[in-house]
Amino acid sequence: MGFKKGFIWGGASASYQIEGAAYEDGRGMSVWDMFCKQPGRITDGSSGDVACDHYHRYQEDVDIMRELEFKAYRFSVAWPRVLPEGGGKINEKGLDFYDRLVDALLKANITPYATLFHWDYPYALFRRGAWLNPDSPKWFADYAEVVAKRLGDRVKNFFTLNEPQCFIGISYDSTEHAPGISFPVWDTITMMHHVMMGHGLAVKALRGNVKDAQIGFAPCNGTFYPATNSPGDIDAARQACFDTTESWTWCLTSVSDPVMLGTYPEKFIKMFGKYLPASWEKDLETIHQPLDFYGQNIYNGSCAASDGNGGYKIIPRAPGYACTNAVNGLGNLSKWPVTPECLYWGPKFLYERYGKPIYITENGCSCHDVISLDGKVHDPNRIDFLNRYLLALRRAADDGVDVGGYFHWCVTDNFEWAKGYTDRFGLIYCDFTTQQRVIKDSGYWYREVIRANGENL
Numbered sequence: 072m073g074f075k076k077g078f079i080w081g082g083a084s085a086s087y088q089i090e091g092a093a094y095e096d097g098r099g100m101s102v103w104d105m106f107c108k109q110p111g112r113i114t115d116g117s118s119g120d121v122a123c124d125h126y127h128r129y130q131e132d133v134d135i136m137r138e139l140e141f142k143a144y145r146f147s148v149a150w151p152r153v154l155p156e157g158g159g160k161i162n163e164k165g166l167d168f169y170d171r172l173v174d175a176l177l178k179a180n181i182t183p184y185a186t187l188f189h190w191d192y193p194y195a196l197f198r199r200g201a202w203l204n205p206d207s208p209k210w211f212a213d214y215a216e217v218v219a220k221r222l223g224d225r226v227k228n229f230f231t232l233n234e235p236q237c238f239i240g241i242s243y244d245s246t247e248h249a250p251g252i253s254f255p256v257w258d259t260i261t262m263m264h265h266v267m268m269g270h271g272l273a274v275k276a277l278r279g280n281v282k283d284a285q286i287g288f289a290p291c292n293g294t295f296y297p298a299t300n301s302p303g304d305i306d307a308a309r310q311a312c313f314d315t316t317e318s319w320t321w322c323l324t325s326v327s328d329p330v331m332l333g334t335y336p337e338k339f340i341k342m343f344g345k346y347l348p349a350s351w352e353k354d355l356e357t358i359h360q361p362l363d364f365y366g367q368n369i370y371n372g373s374c375a376a377s378d379g380n381g382g383y384k385i386i387p388r389a390p391g392y393a394c395t396n397a398v399n400g401l402g403n404l405s406k407w408p409v410t411p412e413c414l415y416w417g418p419k420f421l422y423e424r425y426g427k428p429i430y431i432t433e434n435g436c437s438c439h440d441v442i443s444l445d446g447k448v449h450d451p452n453r454i455d456f457l458n459r460y461l462l463a464l465r466r467a468a469d470d471g472v473d474v475g476g477y478f479h480w481c482v483t484d485n486f487e488w489a490k491g492y493t494d495r496f497g498l499i500y501c502d503f504t505t506q507q508r509v510i511k512d513s514g515y516w517y518r519e520v521i522r523a524n525g526e527n528l
Contacts, residue, residue, distance in 0.1 A: 079476025099155025106249030240320030333359030372413030
């Protein structure tokens, strides 16, 4: 069976991580601009001021994606580039850039998938309370309407939000990401509820302004896979995937159930319902808008087994477990476990629960990438990683999961948030001093996978 005809093979990026041009053409400040100015926040003391200079070099990047035969490109629109104050006056030069990018993609026969928000929140709105402000859902909807009206004649595929778990959990709870300010649980739950309200209102804005719009959203979460193929262990892994724990921001159902099913999990309400806004039950109708596909960013997972009493237990990782490991003189960075099973069981469980086509909106790994003496970038570890993960995803498709697409993270090496430029996730090497691009071996390998629709894995 394999991947269906018309499967979407692409790559993903985020505006702050690649665009640069932070102070050009009327762009407003984002929370990341301010966060990067604080000493000690970014591993190498860098920022996204220049990044990959994609704002000026977008045509070169599109040409490379065309050379690699991408079917689609998932990019994000920078909210403060479009609306420097977060609302009000539109920055036409900012929208002009996305016009040029979209036109270049279409000319290259690459389908644009636009993400409305990938973390670069307008600093002007942060100073007004950001997602804690009850008006914040409408701010996001108004922004979505501006983008829809300008790009919707050519862009038909949209993701509203990327990883709410991160831009609330890591930003306002553990504080590793911008704005890096700790709030109590009663505030962060209110923020997340407003985020989902913003999602629902944005979906309405897109539907109202884009003919034939196809819409999803892109949360994240490490998934769980069973220790064995026994029914007990499979059920345990499923329970673990959808359970509510004290670390609620990393509980998949805290976000996805309200969006996809129109309700908070019963256990979540028992544990945290007292912190929800007074109107939360009425708000669910707005949050639960019909979607066309479900995106999920999946990089790794954990093993779960039956506890013998109808519940589950997490199996500790074995000593010396396989992991990605980027060490550039600054300590272990993206040392993430290599668990290809997650790209089988994750989509399988998600499709069972939500019943929508599953898009893997991010997947990839950071490696030790350098330009070798022959002028090329040899990254066999990434090729092996992707081969293993895509085989697992193809197995999910073989078993009847409606897998609609796969977006590799990321297209080019870029500014990796709090890790700065110390991690390289791209299929394309970027020299951040000269802005030279070099297609890695994995990029050419991925092109062959696209050509074969995954049958050569």
